Amino acid sequence: xxxxxxxxxxxxxxxxxxxxxxxxxxxxxxxxxxxxxxxxxxxxxxxxxxxxxxxxxxxxxxxxxxxxxxxxxxxxxxxxxxxxxxxxxxxxxxxxxxxxxxxxxxxxxxxxxxxxxxxxxxxxxxxxxxxxxxxxxxxxxxxxxxxxxxxxxxxxxxxxxxxxxxxxxxxxxxxxxxxxxxxxxxxxxxxxxxxxxxxxxxxxxxxxxxxxxxxxxxxxxxxxxxxxxxxxxxxxxxxxxxxxxxxxxxxxxxxxxxxxxxxxxxxxxxxxxxx
Amino acid sequence: xxxxxxxxxxxxxxxxxxxxxxxxxxxxxxxxxxxxxxxxxxxxxxxxxxxxxxxxxxxxxxxxxxxxxxxxxxxxxxxxxxxxxxxxxxxxxxxxxxxxxxxxxxxxxxxxxxxxxxxxxxxxxxxxxxxxxxxxxxxxxxxxxxxxxxxxxxxxxxxxxxxxxxxxxxxxxxxxxxxxxxxxxxxxxxxxxxxxxxxxxxxxxxxxxxxxxxxxxxxxxxxxxxxxxxxxxxxxxxxxxxxxxxxxxxxxxxxxxxxxxxxxxxxxxxx
Numbered sequence: 160x161x162x163x164x165x166x167x168x169x170x171x172x173x174x175x176x177x178x179x180x181x182x183x184x185x186x187x188x189x190x191x192x193x194x195x196x197x198x199x200x201x202x203x204x205x206x207x208x209x210x211x212x213x214x215x216x217x218x219x220x221x222x223x224x225x226x227x228x229x230x231x232x233x234x235x236x237x238x239x240x241x242x243x244x245x246x247x248x249x250x251x252x253x254x255x256x257x258x259x260x261x262x263x264x265x266x267x268x269x270x271x272x273x274x275x276x277x278x279x280x281x282x283x284x285x286x287x288x289x290x291x292x293x294x295x296x297x298x299x300x301x302x303x304x305x306x307x308x309x310x311x312x313x314x315x316x317x318x319x320x321x322x323x324x325x326x327x328x329x330x331x332x333x334x335x336x337x338x339x340x341x342x343x344x345x346x347x348x349x350x351x352x353x354x355x356x357x358x359x360x361x362x363x364x365x366x367x368x369x370x371x372x373x374x375x376x377x378x379x380x381x382x383x384x385x386x387x388x389x390x391x392x393x394x395x396x397x398x399x400x401x402x403x404x405x406x407x408x409x410x411x412x413x414x415x416x417x418x419x420x421x422x423x424x425x426x427x428x429x430x431x432x433x434x
Numbered sequence: 435x436x437x438x439x440x441x442x443x444x445x446x447x448x449x450x451x452x453x454x455x456x457x458x459x460x461x462x463x464x465x466x467x468x469x470x471x472x473x474x475x476x477x478x479x480x481x482x483x484x485x486x487x488x489x490x491x492x493x494x495x496x497x498x499x500x501x502x503x504x505x506x507x508x509x510x511x512x513x514x515x516x517x518x519x520x521x522x523x524x525x526x527x528x529x530x531x532x533x534x535x536x537x538x539x540x541x542x543x544x545x546x547x548x549x550x551x552x553x554x555x556x557x558x559x560x561x562x563x564x565x566x567x568x569x570x571x572x573x574x575x576x577x578x579x580x581x582x583x584x585x586x587x588x589x590x591x592x593x594x595x596x597x598x599x600x601x602x603x604x605x606x607x608x609x610x611x612x613x614x615x616x617x618x619x620x621x622x623x624x625x626x627x628x629x630x631x632x633x634x635x636x637x638x639x640x641x642x643x644x645x646x647x648x649x650x651x652x653x654x655x656x657x658x659x660x661x662x663x664x665x666x667x668x669x670x671x672x673x674x675x676x677x678x679x680x681x682x683x684x685x686x687x688x689x690x691x692x693x694x695x696x697x698x699x700x701x702x703x704x705x
Contacts, residue, residue, distance in 0.1 A: 200624050207497075207620040208655040209587065213490035216476075216483055223475045251486075253661060255478040 215251030445537025
């Protein structure tokens with residue numbers, strides 16, 4: 160009788176520990192998946208209004224743990240992840256961490272996710288209208304992932320106005336404007352920055368850039384005149400010589416022209432982009 | 435008046451004797467203190483997150499207090515003979531309602547005051563540990579106003595519980611009805627917001643009906659002043675439309691609900 164009271168509980172405990180260890184081993188091998196979040200409206204009702212922020216923060220912790228693990232970047236997981244970010248933004252738009260985590264987790268996975276990330280960052284900009292990181296992230300996404308340098312320039316220009324120390328973003332915006340063919344806007348902004356700067360190395364650099372922009376603008380105007388006269392776009396820049404230009408202006412070592420179907424681009428030489 | 439205070443004192447002391455209330459208090463305190471470790475998951479806006487967390491704990495504890503203790507204390511059924519013995523004494527039913535609500539309110543305020551005090555001490559202790567970029571602003575006066583807003587929400591729920599128990603016999607049905615009321619109060623603004631954004635087709639009569647329903651099921655989010663604790667808004671600017679109007683509105687709502695409870699108790703047969 161006494162043996163039964165000792166051995167039976169002992170076997171039960173040992174059996175339980177064994178099963179637990181097997182379960183633990185299995186969970187390490189199992190794929191990490193993120194369970195979908197409930198629809199935002201349902202979460203709002205369940206959160207009883209007062210707990211909306213807390214629910215968003217719990218979702219954030221869930222996402223933080225998931226993105227910190229070696230998760231499979233398949234469409235299913237990414238869709239659920241994007242859905243979580245959207246739910247968090249709707250529940251608690253003032254939680255800054257959402258925007259930083261969104262930028263680190265979503266855009267690198269394809270154009271769909273870049274657009275979702277930009278949508279989230281845009282609502283972040285409405286909540287934090289003077290937070291420079293948000294338009295910067297959005298602008299970066301437009302340039303790097305979506306190949307829309309003009310749209311990127313617009314956002315970076317906005318970011319440059321937030322504080323004096325971010326003025327350099329305006330220069331970057333002008334470069335992207337020129338890259339996207341919006342040379343006039345880029346030149347105007349650059350001239351504005353030049354006029355407000357104090358004398359120094361930076362001002363000299365800007366002066367050199369302005370010269371290149373002005374040359375590019377000359378070529379752009381020549382293209383417009385050519386189009387107006389011949390009702391077609393020039394096949395190449397050399398077609399503008401000698402009717403519209405004496406010669407194609409020589410740019411500094413920093414920039415080069417690019418031309419495609421009537422649109423002139425001024426690009427930084429050897430600048431690389433995600434393919 | 436003396437009878438009201440006497441009954442409130444009995445109700446208060448009765449609550450203090452209940453182990454469940456102390457257990458709830460202890461767990462809430464533990465959550466408040468230990469939950470701070472979850473802040474490691476966040477990189478920015480730590481002040482806001484800590485305040486959200488503390489107020490959410492206080493709200494949850496208050497709701498559990500109302501749903502699982504206050505309902506038991508208020509409800510009258512075969513298991514709870516307290517109402518019979520109290521009303522056998524020279525105390526009117528109106529005095530019974532007011533005395534019970536007052537006692538439970540004082541108990542709730544003591545409970546929430548303890549949680550709020552610990553939360554405040556914790557926040558003030560933690561704040562100097564972070565640089566300004568992570569926890570830039572914290573205002574004690576805004577914290578107090580946000581805490582008062584929360585207490586008003588809980589008081590409104592308590593008065594509605596009293597109203598429901600005046601009409602319905604039994605603790606469990608009263609608890610379910612109170613929970614349903616809370617869900618409607620949180621769901622109605624969501625529905626109205628969806629209609630406003632034109633996510634679903636709508637008619638003027640539907641919008642008017644929903645607006646009318648909001649009179650009976652108020653939107654308690656107007657008393658959610660958590661954000662103000664970490665905002666730069668001046669206190670005098672805040673105590674204007676942000677505070678006076680919602681506090682006044684819900685205050686009057688509580689008075690009306692309690693008056694209605696008194697009326698129903700006065701005319702209802704409790705046998």
